[in-house]
Amino acid sequence: MHRKMEETIGGSIVIGELAKGCKLCMKGAKMVLFITGLCTANCFYCPLSKERKNRDVIFADEVKVNDIREALREAEYIEAEGTGITGGDPLIVFTRTIKAIKILKEHFGSSHHIHLYTNAMLLTIEKALKLKEVGLDEIRIHPTREEDWRKIKIAKQAGLKVGIEIPVIPGTFNSLKRKLKLAEKLKVDFININELEFTPSNAMNLKIRGFKLKRTSLTAVEGSEEEALKVLNWALSNTNLNIHYCPSRLKDSVQLKNRLRRRALKVAKKYEKITDEGLLVKGIIEYEGNLIKLANEIKEKLGVMNDLIEININKRRIEVSPEIALMLNSIKLPRKAKVFLIKEYPTEDRFEVFRIPLN
Incomplete structure (x- = not known):
């Protein structure tokens, strides 16, 4: 059978079949459930922020939650078709992880696709069978020690669909070839090789090992993509694996953008415009005086409908559509009222990324 490299809709490269979890991720249709920051490994390239690393906290996408049921709201906001459970290592909080899978499957139905990331240090046949029983669709193992590779046999024995996640560290071509050969021998279902990334928390560890930032990227490590392409070319004629190269740019330019757009479509108010990147654009009037009185004056003078203007009590401001914000220069506002787009x-948290003063 003729094998070839193909570019995905997200700009990544695949040989063979792309895992379903990856397909949904590219669509922005997967909620990321960060179930704990606790981990048994200590990888020098770990990208986790200080807010999460080695802390037993839960996040649903960017939202910190207290329990799994709170995460359902975030999944509904993005109309999630699946969930990726990550950490840390979810197996450290195994009871919580099992509960999460059960709740997600009960709430969204059995077709809600769930994949889980682990280093597998804590994986046993009992745990693997339990994960299979509650409906885990994919287990993605990042083996950090030689002895962890045998855990793949355990996962396969339990009937789980097994993938392997490997960061592409420049200069490790021979090691990566050996891992791919071993993965094929163990009959893994797919392999993801990921471009190595700089983050604020791992930057020092990468720099002291001589790694540099790729000139065309804000996050990618120089040489990682070249090494990945070398591995793909070798795998093309030397293995029958389903193998996927995931570049760092896919996460922001495709996956995050699509997920933000899905959320924006659900949460945008009538006066907020959605950009192609999934951001919300609107006008705001910041004023220390009487906001109710000012809002009523704007409505009266410009004939603004109630659903195109709102008082944000928490942020002490009036919010309007971009069009109305541009019209405010045609009326007299209080001297201290400041208008921005x-x-x-x-x-x-409605994190603000850009503002332009309009008066």
Whole structure:
């Protein structure tokens, strides 16, 4: 059978079949359930922030939650077709992880696709069978020690669909070839090789090992993609594996953008415009005086409908559509009222990324 490299809709490269979890991720249709920051490994390239690393906290996408049921709201906001459970290592909080899978499957139905990332240090046949029983669709193992490779046999024995996740560290071509040969021998269902990334938390560890930032990227490590392409070319004629190369740019330019758009479509108010990147654009009037009185004056003078203007009590401002914000120069506003056009994320905290003063 003729094998070839193909570019995905997200700009990544696949040989063979792309895992379903990856397909949904590219669509922005997967909620990321960060179930704990606790981990048994200590990888020098770990990208986790200080807010999460080695801390027993839970996040649903960017939202910190207290329990799994709180995460359902975030999944509904993005109309999630699946969930990726990650950490840390979810197996450290095994009872919580099992509960999460059960709740997600009960709430969204058995077709809600769930994959889980683990280093498998804590994986036993009992745990693997339990994961299979509650409906885990994919287990993605990142073996950090030689002895962890035998855990793949355990996962396969339990009937789980097994993938392997490997960061592409420049200069490790021979090691990567050996891992791919071993993966094929163990009959894994797919392999993801991931471009190595700089983050604020791992930057020092990468720098002291001589790694540099790729000139065309804000996060990618120089040489990682070249090494990955070398591995793909070798795998093409030397293995029958389903193998996927996931570049760092896919996460922001495709996966995050699509997920933000899905959330924006769900949470945007009538006066907020959605950009191609999934951000929300609107006008704001910041004023220390009487906001109710000012809002009523704007409505009266410009004939603004109630659903195109709102008082944000928490942020002490009036919010309007971009069009209305541009019209405010035609009326007399209080001297201390400041008008801006802003862009913000459609996330829980509505993080602002851009503002232009209009007066």
